[in-house]
Amino acid sequence: MLFNGKHKGFLFTLMVLTLVIVSACGNNSGSGEQDAANQTNTSGSTNTAALSGTIEIDGSSTVFPLTEAVAEEFGKENGDVRVTVGTSGTGGGFKRFCNGEIAISDASRPIKDEEAAACKEKGIEHIELSVAYDGLxxxxxxxxxxxxxxxxxxxxxxxxxxxxxxxxxxxxxxxxxxxxxxxxxxxxxxxxxxxxxxxxxxxxxxxxxxxxxxxxxxxxxxxxxxxxxxxxxxxxxxxxxxxxxxxxxxxxxxxxxxxxxxxxxxxxxxxxLSRPLFIYINKKEMERPEVKAFAEYYIANIGKLTTEVGYIPLPDDKYKEEAAKLQG
CATH class of the missing domain: 3.40.190.10 (Periplasmic binding protein-like II)
Known part of the structure; x- marks a missing residue:
């Protein structure tokens, strides 16, 4: 069948409109999938896919292997968060903690009254978490x-x-x-x-x-x-x-x-010579999503990591009590 110029123009216009509609549908479909993915990433309590930043930890050389193990595993899931762990000793860690220099302090003993007073003077409130047992x-x-x-x-x-x-x-x-x-x-x-x-x-x-x-x-x-x-x-x-x-x-x-x-x-x-081991978290630092996520990850996973690095885990009920402290 032969088509005149008028018919040819009509067909050309129809083809262009069809391509535009198909393209628009494809774009809308992709946008919808991306929106759904974004909603999935942000639906949890912590959007781990978006975590970034630095968390500085210091303190007890005894607690160091525990915190280092947690930091290593946490880093596998949160590659944009840099966690550094020092070993200046429990007392040294508390000095830095009460000066607001670090987010978390490792401690092989409870905080002393004078250390707590130093923190209070600087307006630093803390959360004390038991993480394992040790035998000196x-x-x-x-x-x-x-x-x-x-x-x-x-x-x-x-x-x-x-x-x-x-x-x-x-x-x-x-x-x-x-x-x-x-x-x-x-x-x-x-x-x-x-x-x-x-x-x-x-x-x-x-x-x-x-x-x-x-x-x-x-x-x-x-x-x-x-x-x-x-x-x-x-x-x-x-x-x-x-x-x-x-x-x-x-x-x-x-x-x-x-x-x-x-x-x-x-x-x-x-x-x-049996004793509990602790970490202390600056409450203000818990407002940072990466710190909150790390603290929650620590308590959720330290029980299984404890034995791997030569320490003794707390009872499961005790870890539940510690986890509840992070929700306050």
Whole structure:
């Protein structure tokens, strides 16, 4: 069939209109799908796809492996959030926290009254969260074949600031007359604070002990492994990580000697050196979506991560209590 010019013009116009309509429908469909995706991303309590920013954490070297593990897993799901974790010690962390320098402080002991007062003076309110249990572990060199256990009194005799003990023979008759090399965390460490309170009756540690001022427990590990007659103390996770070159010492608090294990720390029979570990969160910082998301992720996942890094998880009900604190 032949078409004249008039018919050809009509067909051309019809084809153009058809293409415009099809194109418009396609664009509308894509826009609708994108809108639906956006609604899906923002429908939860926290839009993790949009999270970004930096979260700075500092404090306890004992809690560091826990927080580092959480930060690593959180980062896999939130690549635009940068989480940095320092180890200035519990006391050092609280100083920075109360100055408003960091969002979260790791702590191997509860906040002290004077630290809480310093925070209050700067207008900083905090949320305290228990995250795991730890057993402060007393260790000697792997080649030490005479220390089978220590009483709390003997520990005091070794480390107390007023002690005159010099050799292992001074601690217990029959032990070698070899000079004791003592290794301890520094004064900013929550581990030191706990040991000072529970073992030293708050009298402080002796001047000739070798102190880790860097608040790095690996320094203490190296000190004890490098001295056949050395002795030190730090968190259970650091012993487990180095148990091939260290010997843990059972502690007798009056009911028989007990060594730190997952079970004895959790049930409290490893006394008096079992303790809870904490993180402290600046309430104001919780207004930042990335901080709130990280805190919620921490409590939701720390139970399963705790065992992986050598600590002891809290009961499930306790984690639910801690999670509820974040909703206030």
């Amino acid at each position: 572990s007393v260790v000697v060199n792997k080649e030490n074949d005479f220390v089978d256990k220590l009483t709390v009194e003997e520990l005091n005799k070794i480390f107390d600031s007023g002690s005159t003990v010099k050799t292992w023979a001074d601690v217990r008759s029959g032990w070698p007359a070899e000079e004791i090399k003592m290794f301890s965390p520094g004064a900013d460490s929550g581990t030191y604070d706990y040991f000072n309170e529970e073992i030293l009756d708050k009298k402080g540690i002796r001047n000739d002990a070798q102190i880790s001022f860097s608040e790095d427990d690996n320094t203490l590990v190296q000190g004890v492994t490098g001295n056949k007659f050395g002795i030190g103390y730090f968190g259970f996770a650091y012993f487990e990580e180095n148990q091939d070159k260290l010997k843990v010492v059972p502690i007798d608090a009056g009911k028989g000697a007990v060594a730190p294990t997952q079970e004895t720390i959790k049930d409290g029979s490893y006394a008096p």
